[in-house]
Each structure stands twice: as C-alpha cells, then as structure tokens.
Amino acid sequence: MPPLQSADVRADRTRLSSADWEAGALDLLAEQGVAAVAVEPLARRLGVTKGSFYWHFPSREALLKAALERWEKLDEETVFEPLEEIVDPAERLRELFVRTSKEMRSHVLYSELLKALDHPVVQPVMARVSQRRIHFLMQAYRSLNFSRKDAMNRARLAYSAYVGFLQLMLQLKLTRMSAEEFDAYVGHVVETLIPAA
Amino acid sequence: MPPLQSADVRADRTRLSSADWEAGALDLLAEQGVAAVAVEPLARRLGVTKGSFYWHFPSREALLKAALERWEKLDEETVFEPLEEIVDPAERLRELFVRTSKEMRSHVLYSELLKALDHPVVQPVMARVSQRRIHFLMQAYRSLNFSRKDAMNRARLAYSAYVGFLQLMLQLKLTRMSAEEFDAYVGHVVETLIPAA
C-alpha cells in the first residue's frame, strides 16, 4: 500500500530547501493564519515528515521568523519602491490607495498578521512594516502643506482606515462588494482623505 | 502540603454559577484573546477544577457562545442606547467618537474578537454587532443629507477607521499617545469625517 501521499505540492523528485519551507509557511499563513503554521501539518502538505524540517530549522519559531522577514523584504520591494517614483504627492497617495485594490495576497497576509500581533515574533515585524507605511503617508501629507501634527494625524487616520477595512472585508466578510461598489468606495476615500488639487 | 491554590479570584465561600464562568471567560478574553479561553486554565483561575465546569456547560464552545452573547447584549445597552437620545446627528456622531475614548474594556474586547473572526462562534456575533454599528453611523450621515451611497461609504470609512485604530493602538502599540495627542487625533478625525455644522 502506498503511503497515502497528501496532495503533493512540490514537483517531487527534488528535495526541499529552507526557502521551500518558508514559502510553504507563508502560504499556510495566508490561508489559515499564524496558528496554522505548524511543522507537522506543513510537512504533510509538503509531502515529507518533520524529520526534514528540523534539519533546516531549529524550531517552529525560527521558521516563522525567517518567513516573516522574507515577507517584509518582499513587501518593501513590490509595494513601496515603485511608488517612490511618483513625484506629485497627491497623485502618489491616490495611486497607493488604488493599487491597493490589486495584490490581494499581500493584504491577506497583512490581515492575518494583524490577528497575531500578540505573538512575539510577529509583533516587531508588523511594527516595522506599519511604521514605515505610516511614515510614507505622513511625508506625502507634509508635501501637501499639512502641518506636522495634521500630517501625522491624517496619516494615522488613513492607515487606520486601511487596516480596518481589511479586517471588515477579509475577515468579517460583512459585505462582499461588487467591483463597482469597491471602486466607488475607494473614490469616496480618496475624496475624503486627500485634499483636492 | 496545601493544594497550592492559585490567586483565588472569587470571594471564596460561595460556589460558582454559569454567570461566574461567563464573566471569567470575558476577563480572560480581554486579557489574552479567544485562544486563552480554555476550560482548564479558567478553572485554575477561578480556584476550582474542570469537574465544576462541565456541570455548567456541555463544552468549551458553549461557554464561548454564552459569554459572547452576554457581551453582545451588554454592548448594546451601554454604548448605543444612550446615544439614541441625542437628536442632532452631527452631535450624535461627535459624541460617539469622543465617548469612545472611555470604556476601554469594551474596546479591548472588541479588538480581541477582531483577531478571532475565523472562529465560527465569534464570527456571527461580530457580524451582528458591527453591522448594527455601521448602520447606526449610516443613518446619522443620512440625516446629514448624505446620499444613500455616500452615507454608506462614509459609514464604512468611519467604522474602518475605528477598527483600524483599535488594532494599531491596542494590539500593535505603535505609539502610546499622551492624553493630549489622543484628543488632538480625535479632533482631527471629527473634522475630517463629520461635515461642519
């Protein structure tokens, strides 16, 4: 009797590297949250046993840390660096708000991590990422002639709105909006939180 | 050797009722999240063993459900009914935003529940509570002559801002603001999200 292989994600024939485990961890994280990133389930999913895992990582914590740092780096590169090039601050903000519609995976991950902020490994990563993003917003508002305090408060407000919206949509699933509704909402947010040119 | 009694919360001498367990569950929930609401730890905290628990409740799930329904009821009574009496909608919104400064426990609980929205017992309760609150906001904006769509979008935005702020402050602890900073932020939010009279 064959060993009842689970849905076998990897193309088999190859062996696993640390990066494979990290990628798998992020997949599981996006799908089922931090608690689901456990070594035995992940091993099953990758078609091996945990005997393999403990060769690559000393502990579950270490995997989590490595995976999150991988995510943090990727996040910076794909989301923010492209935006730095837009010179007009109002336009930069608008683009940030709108591009946020795509890239669902990034939001899903961020949203799951929001639910695990009490975890000692998650907390510092999220603190860095969120701090950077809020700072990005603040600088844009500064360029729009907001006072220091107003810029800070508006940045906080805008980012809070992002975070809250994520939770309400992705987690609570209060209203699965149509594409038009969603665009209308984003339009409303832009009008409300970004001063007209 | 005495049985190493834990910090003994109840005034002893009395025995426990279902309500005591529910209250204890909410305490633990506020302090350490949904996952921490486990029967053996809770029993230890209450100075009994789980032999007691299973007399009052058939399962951990049942306790959680009872506790959350208790919270839902209390929330309605203490937060929203008082506000219904304020007739001027702009004033009502302002008061909602400002009173939200107090009542920390309510926010802490809501914030912890936000992190457990995938839990089948938590989800429906949170859906009801959030839906009610957003509807409350929407009606206020309607009274301020917002179009139906604008009112909906603004309500979503305002509530998202609330939810996000909760997570950023209570969970991420990005910035522990001073009382003045906090008031200034609330002022900024009021100016931004509520049209001037």
Next chain:
DNA sequence: GTAACACCATACGCCACCGTATTGACAAGC
C-alpha cells in the same frame, strides 16, 4: 436529621503538536 440537589474533585483516555535521537538514502567530490 435525612434525602435530594447542586456543585466540585479526581482520575482517566484521547488527540495534536513540539522537539530529540537515531538510522537510512542518495548525490557529489575526490
């Protein structure tokens, strides 16, 4: 003052996950 009830203790079996130890298989380098 005893019987019934309400609450609690103890002890047990079960499961899921963590981490360790030991051995095995396969490839590359010499």
Next chain:
DNA sequence: GCTTGTCAATACGGTGGCGTATGGTGTTAC
C-alpha cells in the same frame, strides 16, 4: 567506488488541552 555531506523517515517522550465517569461534600427542603 568510497567517503562525506545533505536531506529525510521512524520512533520516542513530553506538554497541554478536551471531554467522560464516578464519587464526594455542603446546602436546602421537608
């Protein structure tokens, strides 16, 4: 072709929680 290094299987012990079974004790009703 034999050794070394890399990845993996197996088997084990430990922890912490769930739920059950059964018996015990204080309180109340009569």
